[in-house]
Amino acid sequence: MGALEEGHFDAESPAIAFGGGGGAPAAGTIEDAVRVLLKGLGEDSDREGLRKTPMRVAKAFREGTIGYKQKVKDIVQDALFHEAGLDNGVGQAGGSGGLVVVRDIDLFSYCESCLLPFSIQCHVGYVPSGRRVLGLSKLSRVADVYAKRLQEPKRLAHEICAALQNSIAPAGVFVALQCWHIQFPEALKLNLNPGHPSRSIMQGWVRTSASSSTGVFTEKSSSLCEEFRALLKFRGVSLDSNDSGGSSIHSWCPSKSLDLRSDSLASHSILVDAVASILRSLDEDPSRKELVGTPYRYVRWLMNFRRSNFDLMKNGLTNQLENVDRYIRGGNVINSELNLPFCAQCEHHLLPFHGVVHIGFFYGTERKAIDRPGLQSIVHFYSCKLQVQERLTKQIAEAVHFVLGNGVMVVAEANHICMISRGVEKVGSNTATMAVIGQFAMDATAKSSFLEAISKSTATGG
């Protein structure tokens, strides 16, 4: 067991044996491990917003890895239906050939490198044979059996493909995945180009694609791969032409590029042990090759959201802004900085929510100016912790108001991974929150002008 961060672990901590023991984990281990992580983040796991977080996180991990307990056979066995092939003539159709493709299946999986969920758009095609077809919804269910595990895109594509080939014995299967992984805040910061925030950086996704095929799809003489691609193209999906198989595994997870040997991690080894115990509770083997660095990486991710006692408003912010030398417009002109990216951690689920913040403000006549990097610092400061979006919006508004004093309006727009990957699975949902202080509160026209400015920037892709 590594060095304890004294003070974070008090006498009330239950005596849990994390680490190399290797025995069967006791019931409740995930919840206990999450409590250890919360303490490691400098949080009080008894405060209202966090009280049920261990339970919620444990539930999410269990649901997110339920695929280990599911059998493809159970799903497929009652859903193979006899369909005749062609009555006569040369060709392919029905249960004897004739491509069947289900496109745009939304799935979620957990990244085996860092334990964060990643988003998948899955396209499955197969060519029936033996006069049998599979109920269409089962293609999605079988894919989900393998998505609900700790995964990596390439292996996921292979496993779905092999399972379908083995269970329905068609002439061939083609599985194509497009995957999106949330960016790590470190990378988000490094890539930040305040002048030209690109959509992909704003939304904080790393994208990759993977595919796998069997049978007739692997035959050079067959045009089936081209036809599969053409059917996807109707829906606006373009596969890379090198997506037809192969076994090279890119390290697409952004955590792979982090240096895990830094000193800061040694002091977190009790947290790393806690994460390893979560893996064991999920019947995973933390010593499996692909998982060796995972607990470190997950802790590294969490540590971005450590509680800070530093009071940005009272200590840091005004000093930081003292060097800004810029013409200050007083009076009634609305200034705005739009699409400032952020990534915060939902305190109820320990899952990220991320998006953009728009800030509108009036300059006071005797106050400092504030520029885009200054506002981005404020956004970054308040998002890098366990948060809820309503509070984040309020805190950013208050901080800006503290500096400028005349009136601030903040609109935050975010995708909540907890809304997408957990129980309710509302993939397209997006949350907007608003806070107004000072002049904006009394001036409906000012509010509406600022909202109009955001609307225009959205329309032009800014």
Add this chain to the structure above:
Amino acid sequence: MGALEEGHFDAESPAIAFGGGGGAPAAGTIEDAVRVLLKGLGEDSDREGLRKTPMRVAKAFREGTIGYKQKVKDIVQDALFHEAGLDNGVGQAGGSGGLVVVRDIDLFSYCESCLLPFSIQCHVGYVPSGRRVLGLSKLSRVADVYAKRLQEPKRLAHEICAALQNSIAPAGVFVALQCWHIQFPEALKLNLNPGHPSRSIMQGWVRTSASSSTGVFTEKSSSLCEEFRALLKFRGVSLDSNDSGGSSIHSWCPSKSLDLRSDSLASHSILVDAVASILRSLDEDPSRKELVGTPYRYVRWLMNFRRSNFDLMKNGLTNQLENVDRYIRGGNVINSELNLPFCAQCEHHLLPFHGVVHIGFFYGTERKAIDRPGLQSIVHFYSCKLQVQERLTKQIAEAVHFVLGNGVMVVAEANHICMISRGVEKVGSNTATMAVIGQFAMDATAKSSFLEAISKSTATGG
């Protein structure tokens, strides 16, 4: 009990008392009722594809009305979190004002007029008060409690709104719904304009919107409604300006315009009684004002998909085509008719799947010509029955090949309501199937030219 259609109900039918008895329904009633409906459709409920249909339909109805058994209090009680309002200054934010909006929540509900599922995009906004906010995912969960009932858009909006107002006591709630109801085949046929198939007709949706608001959103002096609308506009959602409330109920369901007094229905009264028994099994009251015509309308819908013994290929099709006087191009020119709309009924779930069919073909030198209305008739004939998409595609290809003889390629693209509204809930998924006969089977270039033609038509919105 009404007139029996003799011959459809043999001695093996279980003696089920449908109709006015009013007693508590016995276990298994929905399954039995579905078997009655299948016989009424001229189907053998023991054939492979239908054997488990009664079980699947019963499960779907039970899951689709589970909201009657759910309590909003159970969902909300542990998810109200303390959030401070503004520390100082004039304004709204956090737990004291400051708009919170969750946009683009995908839901499904069952139409109380015809028992078909309808699709909902739900947007919920509220203004916190009393220094409390609700966990964001609960807005979606509460909405779903009311969606999972027999519904009508306006009432659904009112019920979600009232439930949120009562359970979280905020300063106000705004609920806006955009709803899509599948078109009835009768209406689909009437509106068919072969020359200019519009997207909305092809996709077979009737659209409406509804909204409801409470508290500060109803105050004339408040700009909050405008701000709610502006936040939706960022996501490309435009609410009608008359969507701010009101209680007028449009009869949006296309079944409402059907004439229910026609003679054809009298002969189906045993089916109507079966549907009424399904309603009772779901703890609904078939004599509730809004449900009075529902069993009739659902039966009317189903009867569009009655099994026909008429053999289109051998009896009707070539005669029908004899009057077509059109220049016939022989040889190697690919002819194509794209985006022919269809609506079929999935035999596994008794739920519609609908979309478009693309047909490519070579004319034989001594054969009849076939025009777009002729092809549309073929598509219509094979889709208006209990089907699976693979078989539909094959049958259309075979029918066209029977007439033309030289080579046919059919691509069908469909949304399956069963994939969207039932268990797997893959809202964006779409299925494509392909069949090729004759010349196309040997000619990869012909296949690829035809697919390219579809791709172009999709790109130009044709």
